[in-house]
Amino acid sequence: MPLAPESFRAIAWNRFQVQDDDLEVVTNLLLEREVPLTTAEMARAIVERRLALQAESVARSWRAQAEPYLPRGTYPVGTLLSFPALDGASGVVVGARPGSNPDLGPFSVIQVRFDDRHETREFAADLADHKLNALPADPAPSDGEDGASAVLRSHGKRIEEALEARLNETRDIVRIAGRWFPASLLAEIHQGHLNLAEAVLDVNGGGPLPTRELLAHVQLPENFDPALAQFSLDYALQQDERFDEVGPAGEVLWYLRRLEPPEVLATPPRLEPIPAEEDHGAFTSELLALEAQLDDELSPLEPPAEPPAEVVLPLLFPHWRSGTLPLSSRLRPLFPTAYEAPRIRFILVDGHSGEKFPGWVVRGPRYVCGLAEWYRRHEVPAGGLVRVRRGQAPGEVIVEVAERRRRNEWIRTAVVRPDGAIGFAMSKQPVGTSYEERMIVGVTDLPALDAAWTRASQRREPLAHLVQAAFRENAKLNPQSAVHAESLYSAVNVLVRASPGAIFTELLRNPSLQYVGDLYWRRGEAATEPA
Amino acid sequence: MSEVPSAVLLRPTVETKFHIDYEWWRRADRDVEVFLRDYLCDEHKQALATIAGDLLYDHVDAETGEVRRIGGIQQVLMSHCARQPGYLAPHNSLVDSVFRILLANGNTPISSNELSQRLGRPAMTILRTLSAPRVYKGIRPILETE
Numbered sequence: 136m137p138l139a140p141e142s143f144r145a146i147a148w149n150r151f152q153v154q155d156d157d158l159e160v161v162t163n164l165l166l167e168r169e170v171p172l173t174t175a176e177m178a179r180a181i182v183e184r185r186l187a188l189q190a191e192s193v194a195r196s197w198r199a200q201a202e203p204y205l206p207r208g209t210y211p212v213g214t215l216l217s218f219p220a221l222d223g224a225s226g227v228v229v230g231a232r233p234g235s236n237p238d239l240g241p242f243s244v245i246q247v248r249f250d251d252r253h254e255t256r257e258f259a260a261d262l263a264d265h266k267l268n269a270l271p272a273d274p275a276p277s278d279g280e281d282g283a284s285a286v287l288r289s290h291g292k293r294i295e296e297a298l299e300a301r302l303n304e305t306r307d308i309v310r311i312a313g314r315w316f317p318a319s320l321l322a323e324i325h326q327g328h329l330n331l332a333e334a335v336l337d338v339n340g341g342g343p344l345p346t347r348e349l350l351a352h353v354q355l356p357e358n359f360d361p362a363l364a365q366f367s368l369d370y371a372l373q374q375d376e377r378f379d380e381v382g383p384a385g386e387v388l389w390y391l392r393r394l395e396p397p398e399v400l401a402t403p404p405r406l407e408p409i410p411a412e413e414d415h416g417a418f419t420s421e422l423l424a425l426e427a428q429l430d431d432e433l434s435p436l437e438p439p440a441e442p443p444a445e446v447v448l449p450l451l452f453p454h455w456r457s458g459t460l461p462l463s464s465r466l467r468p469l470f471p472t473a474y475e476a477p478r479i480r481f482i483l484v485d486g487h488s489g490e491k492f493p494g495w496v497v498r499g500p501r502y503v504c505g506l507a508e509w510y511r512r513h514e515v516p517a518g519g520l521v522r523v524r525r526g527q528a529p530g531e532v533i534v535e536v537a538e539r540r541r542r543n544e545w546i547r548t549a550v551v552r553p554d555g556a557i558g559f560a561m562s563k564q565p566v567g568t569s570y571e572e573r574m575i576v577g578v579t580d581l582p583a584l585d586a587a588w589t590r591a592s593q594r595r596e597p598l599a600h601l602v603q604a605a606f607r608e609n610a611k612l613n614p615q616s617a618v619h620a621e622s623l624y625s626a627v628n629v630l631v632r633a634s635p636g637a638i639f640t641e642l643l644r645n646p647s648l649q650y651v652g653d654l655y656w657r658r659g660e661a662a663t664e665p666a
Numbered sequence: 667m668s669e670v671p672s673a674v675l676l677r678p679t680v681e682t683k684f685h686i687d688y689e690w691w692r693r694a695d696r697d698v699e700v701f702l703r704d705y706l707c708d709e710h711k712q713a714l715a716t717i718a719g720d721l722l723y724d725h726v727d728a729e730t731g732e733v734r735r736i737g738g739i740q741q742v743l744m745s746h747c748a749r750q751p752g753y754l755a756p757h758n759s760l761v762d763s764v765f766r767i768l769l770a771n772g773n774t775p776i777s778s779n780e781l782s783q784r785l786g787r788p789a790m791t792i793l794r795t796l797s798a799p800r801v802y803k804g805i806r807p808i809l810e811t812e
Contacts, residue, residue: 149681149777204731206726206731218730220729220730220731221730234724234726234733235722235723235724236723236724236725236726236741237723237741237745238741238745239724239726242726244724244733256732257724257732257733257734258730258731258732258733259724259726259731259732259733262726262731265726265728265731266728266729267729267730267731293679293681296679413794415760415791415794415795416759416760416761416762416795416802417759417760418759418760419757419759420756420786420787423760423787423788423791426791427788435788435790435791435793435794436788436790436791437788437789437790
C-alpha cells in the first residue's frame with residue numbers, strides 16, 4: 136500500500152499544538168535569517184519540519200514491516216499494525232473476539248496494545264463495509280502545491296493561532312506589528328532615545344507618526360540593519376507606557392498616550408456591559424436569528440464570509456449617547472484592524488459633506504469612537520439608521536445617515552419618573568434620519584436622563600428586574616400590551632448595557648411573560664408556546 | 667518530545683471536537699441508558715421491555731475503526747430511532763439538537779463548525795454554549811494533547 140506519499144495526511148492538524156521542538160525550529164530560523172519574521176513564515180517552517188518527521192516515521196514503520204490497519208483485514212495475534220488514522224501510531228494484536236452488532240453483520244474485534252501509550256484498544260477486523268478500507272479521501276495538494284501549502288491552506292489559521300499563543304508566553308521572542316524577533320538580538324534603545332521620540336510626537340500634536348520619522352531624530356549606531364533598527368525602536372516604544380501603537384495591520388504608527396481622547400483610553404460607562412448569564416441552549420431559531428440580525432458587538436457572532444460593501448445599522452442607545460459605533464461582526468471588516476494594537480487611529484469621512492475627522496477603533500471593548508459631534512450635527516436619534524462603508528483611500532471609512540430629512544414624529548421617548556426611575560412614554564420629537572421603529576428612543580431632557588442614570592440606583596438592580604420593568608413600561612405604549620423582543624432589547628439598553636443573549640435569557644425565564652407569536656410577548660394570560 | 671500544556675493552548679475553538687462524556691454521567695450518578703429512553707421513537711418506547719438493559723453491542727467508529735461498547739438502548743437509537751423523520755426538529759433547543767446528533771453518530775466527536783453546518787446556527791454560538799462552565803447533558807470538548 137503506498138502509505139508514505141500520503142504521510143502528511145495522517146497528522147492531526149486540526150488538533151495542532153505547539154511543542155518545544157517547534158519553538159526550537161522557530162528560534163533557529165530567526166537566528167539564521169537575522170530579520171523579524173511573521174507568524175505565517177514561522178508556521179510554514181514548523182509544518183515543513185513536522186512533515187519531514189512524519190515521512191521519516193512512516194519510512195521507519197515500513198522498515199519495521201508494520202502492516203497498515205484496514206478494517207477489512209484479518210489479523211492474527213502477534214501482527215504488528217500501524218494506524219494512519221491515529222497519527223501513525225503502531226501496536227501489536229494481543230487478542231481477538233467475535234464482534235456484536237446486528238447492523239454490521241459478522242465481524243471480529245481485535246485487541247491492540249500500543250507500546251508507547253501502555254494501553255490496549257479494540258478495533259474492528261474482517262469488516263468489509265468501512266470507509267477506511269478505501270484509500271484516504273483527504274484533499275490532496277493542488278497542482279503545483281507542496282504538502283506544506285496544502286496543510287496551511289486547510290489548517291493555517293489554527294496553526295498560527297496556536298503558535299502565537301505559545302510565543303506570547305515566551306520572553307525570549309518578542310513581537311510587534313505581526314513580526315517576531317529574539318529580544319536578545321535587538322539594538323539597545325536607552326531613555327534618551329525615548330525622550331527624544333516623545334518630544335517629536337509632542338510637537339506633532341501627539342501623533343500619529345511612523346517609526347521612520349522618529350528614527351530620523353533618534354540616532355542609532357549606523358551599523359544596524361535599518362529593518363532591525365526600526366523593529367528595535369518599535370519594541371522599546373511598545374514597552375514604554377508613554378507611547379501607544381495605533382497603526383492598522385501592516386503599518387506602525389505611534390501616538391502619545393496622554394494626548395489621546397479620554398473615550399479611547401477608557402470605555403465610556405454607558406458601554407460597559409453588566410455581568411449576566413446567557414443560555415443560548417434555550418433559544419429558539421427565531422431568537423437566534425434576531426440575535427444575529429441585531430449584530431450586537433457583545434453577541435458571539437461570526438464575521439460574514441464575504442466582507443460587506445456597506446452596513447446600515449440602527450444606532451443602539453448606549454452608542455448614541457457615547458458617540459460610538461459597535462465593532463460588531465458585520466461592521467468589523469469595514470474598519471481598520473491591527474495585529475496587536477488595542478487602539479487604531481483612522482479617518483472618518485462625512486458622506487454628505489466630505490469632511491474628514493479622526494476616529495478610533497478600540498478593539499478590546501469593541502467600539503469605534505469619535506462620532507458624538509457628527510450624531511449631533513445630523514440629529515441622528517438612538518434607533519436612527521446609519522450607513523457605514525469603506526472610503527476611497529485606505530484606512531478611511533465613510534459614515535452617512537440613511538435618509539436625511541428633518542421631521543416631527545411620535546416616537547418612544549425615555550423619561551425620568553418622579554421617583555427618579557427611567558421610564559418610557561410616547562412623545563412628538565424632531566428626527567433627522569429614517570429609523571428602526573422598534574429601536575428608536577427619543578429624549579426630551581438629556582441632562583435629567585443622564586443624572587438619573589448616573590445616580591445608578593436602577594442600574595444596581597438584577598437584570599431580571601430591569602427586563603421586567605422595561606417590559607412593563609413598553610407594554611403601556613401600545614393597545615395590545617405586547618412587546619417585541621427587539622423593542623425590549625433597545626429599552627433595557629437605555630437602563631444598562633446588556634447583550635441580546637442576556638436579555639432574551641431573562642425574557643424566557645420570566646414566568647409572568649408569555650409568548651404570543653412573531654417574537655412578541657405579553658404579560659399574564661397568553662396564547663402559545665415559544666416557536 | 668515534552669509537551670507543556672497550557673490553559674491558553676487548550677481553550678476550545680470552533681474546530682475543537684465535542685462528544686458525550688459518559689464518565690460525566692457516571693460521576694453525576696445518572697443512568698444515561700434511562701435518560702436515552704426519552705429519545706426512542708414511539709415504536710421502540712412500546713417495545714422497550716424486549717430490550718435487555720445489560721446487553722452490550724460493539725460500535726465501530728466511522729473514522730478510525732476503533733470499537734466501543736454501547737448499551738442496547740443506544741444501539742436501537744442509532745440503528746433505528748435516529749433515522750426517523752422528526753428526530754431532529756426545528757423546535758429542539760440547541761443543546762438538545764447537538765445531543766441528538768451525537769447520539770445518531772454513535773458519539774463520533776464533532777466540532778462547532780461541523781455542527782453549524784448541520785444545524786444552521788452560528789459556530790460561535792454553539793461553541794460558547796458547549797464551552798460554558800455548565801456542562802449540558804455530558805457534552806464536553808476533547809482537549810487531548812498530540
